[in-house]
Amino acid sequence: MFNFLKKKNNTPKLPYTTEVHCHVLPGIDDGSPDVEHSLALxxxxxEWGLERIIATPHVTEASFENTPQTIGSAYSRLCQETNLDELGIKLCYSAEYRMDDNFLGILQREEIIPMPGNHILIENSFLQPFWNIKSLVFDLQIKGLSPILAHPERYAYYYDDKKIYKELHEQGCEFQVNLLSLAGYYNKRAKEVAEWLISKQMVDYLGSDLHNSSHVLHINKYLSGKEYPKHMRNIHIKNNHL
Structure with a gap:
């Protein structure tokens, strides 16, 4: 399972040292199931050159209704059973918040776990967009939060009318694109839209969205390929500003 750890890794480094989107806390979502997997990831x-990791477990109605307590407990368990200091990694946590009724309740109860600088990672359902996303972005900003939309390139319902991207970005909602999208891991259209967002200078952050060893293998292949340097040549990201 962890064969990628047994080989000397000559993969090129990422152009930033802070990870803003990953699922490496053990046992609380569809990412790492236990501490062993977390440590491997x-x-x-x-190896990718990261020095700081902001873990972002799912907070999603009905499937992963995580709370500050469940997330904090998983973080503590990982820190207690591993010595991250020896790796030279600083680990902290926030969450990836699905915009749904559960999230609206969290927001009302003021139970948000923000990223540094009061940033907050939000996502749509893959089946349909949040019914009033521009209003929600405004409400978050009024509360002093800075929203970052996770993997906007993966929402197929936006593909045929891309003006929503411009509207949200001009409103101050920043965008985080997945390395896996640029690698072509999901599908051709997600990759094309990720590249289009780069061309329009609307990509503010890159993230691995790392869940498992399969994701590792695909990202390593991408980082060693010809498209990676071409993509990075045209992108200006803010990961290290968080």
Whole structure:
């Protein structure tokens, strides 16, 4: 399972040292199931040149209704059973918040776990967009939060009318694109839209969205390929500003 750790990794480094989107906290979503897996994924992230990891477990109605308590407990368990200091990795946590009724309740109760600088990672359902996303972005900003929309390139319902991207970005909602999208891991259209967002200078952050060893292998292949330097040549990202 962890064969990628047994080989000397000569993969090129990422052009930033802070990871803003990953699922490496053990046992609380569809990412790492236990501490062993978490440590393997963190080892790989270190090989990519990362020095700081902001873990972002799912907070999603009905499937992963995580709370500050469940997320904090998973973080503590990982920190207690591993020595991250020896890896030279600083680990902290926030969450990836699905915009749904559960999230609206969290917002009302003021139970948000923000990223540094009061940033907050939000996502749409893949089936349909949040019914009033521009209003929600405004409400978040009024509360002093800076929204970052996770993987906007993966929302197929936006593809045929891309003006929503411009509207949201001009409103101050920043965008985080997945490395896996640029690698072509999901599908051709997600990759094309990720490249289009780069061309329009609307990509503010890159993230691995790392869940498992399969993601590691695909990202390593991408980082070693010809498209990676071409993509990075035209992008200006803010990961290290968080």
């Amino acid at each position: 963190i080892h790989q992230m270190k």
